[in-house]
Amino acid sequence: MTRGPVDAVVIGAGPNGLVAANALVDAGWEVLLVEANDVVGGAVRSAEVTAPGFCNDLFSAFYPLAAASPVIQGLDLQAHGLEWTQAPDVLTHVLPDDRAAVLHRRPEDTAAGLEEFAAGDGDAWLELCEQWQRVRDPLLDALFTPFPPIRPSVRLLRALGTADALDLLRQAVLPVHRLADERFNGEGAAVLLTGNAMHSDVGPDSAGSGMYGWLLCMLGQDVGFPVPQGGAQRLADALASRFRANSGELLTGTRVTDIEVSGGRATGVRLADGTRVDAKRAVLADVDAPTLYGEMVDAEHLPARFLAALERFHWDNPTLKFNWALREPVPWTAAGARGAGTVHVGVDEAGFVDFAADLSNQRAPRAPFVLFGQMSTADPTRSPPGTESAWAYTHLPHRVASDPHAVDAVAEQVRQLIETHAPGFADTVLAEQVQRPHDLEEADSNLVDGALNAGTSGIHQQLIFRPTPGLGRPETPIEGLYLAGASAHPGGGVHGACGWNAARSALGGSGIVRKRLLSTAWARLLERPGR
Template sequence: MTTAEVADAVVIGAGQNGLVAANLLADAGWDVVVLEAAAAPGGAVRSAEVTAPGYLSDLYSAFYPLGYASPVMHALDLGDHGLTWRHAPDVLAHVLPDGRAARLNRQLETTSASVEEFAAGDGERWQHAYAEWANVSAPMLETLFTPFPPVRGGAGLLARLRLYGALRLARRIVVPARKLGQEIFRGEGAQLLMAGCALHTDLSVDDAGSGVFGWLLAMLGQEYGWPVPEGGAQKITDALVSRLWVSGGHIEYGARAERVLTARGRAMGVSTADGQLWRARRAVLADVPAPALYLDLVGAAHLPSRLVEDLDHFRWDGSTVKVDWALSAPMPWKDPATGGAGTVHLGADLDGLARYAAELAVGEVPRDPFLLVGQMTTADPSRSPAGTESLWCYTHLPFRHEWHAEEVLAHVARMESVLEEYAPGFGRLVVGRHVAGPGDLEQENPSLVGGALGGGTSAAYQQLFLRPIPGLGRADTPVDRLYLASSSAHPGGGVHGGPGANAARAALARNRFLTGDAYHAVIAGAYRALY
């Protein structure tokens, strides 16, 4: 008979959110075990040499404005565990089809001069837009990375903005990216810097709510840059693991969670595929997609029927194709200034961005893909031999659970054609290539369902208290002592630790608030009212 291992908290998944949650619980003195199905930690924050010897590639995520700015990550002091940040000379370049490029630089005057080339007065308008951001940056970030409703951060915003300013901000949150850019700026350069950032999500420049994503990422780039970890994305994971080990936490590898064990409406532990039982004295936290937690690990029979019905309407973000190349020399851009940008947006003006998103929306493979390109050696010289470049690029496809290899390779050919157009001679520099289609991404990391990177759509109908389905906007679930700690929960996708931190806070609150019984009564009552 299998004996049960016992811990205060059992965390499912050693992705960045699971590791953040485990660290915070260990800091509170809890005995924590993390169950990771793979042989190594990190989820979508990992690095390896996959193109050619000496060329380091980030396998999934790469640039980290949210991680660098996140108060959650900042409070963990990961620099004490080996994490060092590096910046490219320019944060971002958006290259237009006519060859012109708008550049975002951490020096405000440099960005202003770039967008001024597209329209007289846009340099000053950019500075004004940044001043507005700087006024709300701290309370905005606090609001983003705390449970819903964000009482303290919201109060801070209201104190800064007063009522009318808060109403203007509320409007900005729902305005489409194209319209927001056109309201603030006159020229296409500044507009594209924001609109291109919006397409880091699965939203169109004309979708409600896309403007706030573009504004957020562009302004974070202006304030903090889009830095990368020296030595690869893996260094974020390594620092989180090192910190957890020092705090007394433990990670069990090759331990695939098969079932969340429940009794009398309460999470009691986890069973793994090898038959091992892991009993949780206080909490189970799951860094897995919401459908996987509710339908696979818990089971519909243990959940309110309306919750199960609503999961039928859960929407994933788009599928993704990601390619890494080892180049024998820097990218031969037509515009040499583009060579200084860590990230390059390539292949579309505003109308092109709209057409690209429209094709995705109707399930078509874009004929002219919009590319997000990363020049990793430009940002961090340790990524490849001197005088070379470790390059990556990704683009979206319509969401599907299955893609044939020939479809993926045909789209990679389109991607390489775009790169060759803007950087003639690119193909001759390639000494190694690694292609990760949607199926490859999911095979390596089952949480990336269909190659979706964000844990669910960024659309307004699946945000805040609507994420992952209409509910409390919190990490709590209808099962007592069970918490959703993945990017399927508020505040969503990105490497910032928000969902993991929110889950840890909820577990700690449930434990200390009148031994948890009164807390659970409040949460359970709220769920009864909902469902």
């Protein structure tokens, strides 16, 4: 059976697919968005999986990149039910000796806390914040637009001057361990920067990790670490609502198995039930690169050199995640952790290096670095009054992730670690759900082996090297087929840029299309200064 034709088929209703679909319908295209799961969202989903009345985010939870993204902010999702809320404090790192470094919304408050770790570190922190204010807008433009970001780079150069621009470029490739050593004397700033860098899979001694740590810390003080009121699903639902309101067609519970190619061009897709959907203009795939090129497209349509490069694709680390319903707030002994939405625990500055080495060497972590989310602290609607909806996760080496007994051993380490810093935590647990790497992949096929970022964030697979060496753009070797998922530049995180870049490339040639696009909310993105 054949249905359609439509102007475009978008595969996958994760945040990037939803953004891409919205951009296309805003331009007047007839769009079919096809999602394999019964609900939209990809890794932006929530549900009651622990106890009645407790909303748990199943994958991602805090969204500084969405709050900073001109792509997401240009969609006016508040008109479709999205409301943001925040915890009193952004993030706290609890050291093994129970000292706590706190990332506050006000840089001055963060600096005051860091001064207690070492004299002069407060002023050094404020210098980093001043640097952020100078480069914020052109830097975010450069991060969220197709490569190469020529105009944002020119604006950065004008804002900084040649000497400071070179300093920023050097800082962008610094390992976060080195950045902390150069700037600070105390451990507080070091663990804040390094812990945020480790939200990616880039280790503390790896090139580029300094940029990740600095960026997330600065965003935390700029836009915070907001959450959608009522659960992560509200963000996905708002994107879907906007798409439908603009005449987009959404098909859930249906998997795309093949992309049809004729004459070197993508002409449609085939669904699992055998139905063919014709696409007159484009197919956009919010899927990981190995799945797109290794399963959905016949190899005969792809250059041999491209396929050879794809064999070197480097996945990020698997994830082990917990979801909890707690009868009361977490009994942290470190007071600084009680008001934070996100808590980092388990390692000191040197411990980050050891943890990264264990991952790199495929060893079970001897001392895991754990990220802990206090969702009711950020959004009291997530659970009954006086209780807490919480989660935690840590990363595993791929070899460990494939061994159920080893995974269970790490899980017990995590529980014991939390109990050490929050005595009595186990007694607060009403219900627990554990999401092992294979559980994450089963729930979202893009999270291959529990990897969250659709490929490493290491510099060898970023920019022009993402997903394979090339131009770092969403175009593929097949005309009319665009990579719209996080395997494309700029990579993982809920910012929508991968989907937006793919849609913009698909729309790119038509002056009429551009005129119609500019008549929508997307105008505020395309017409930002310097574009």
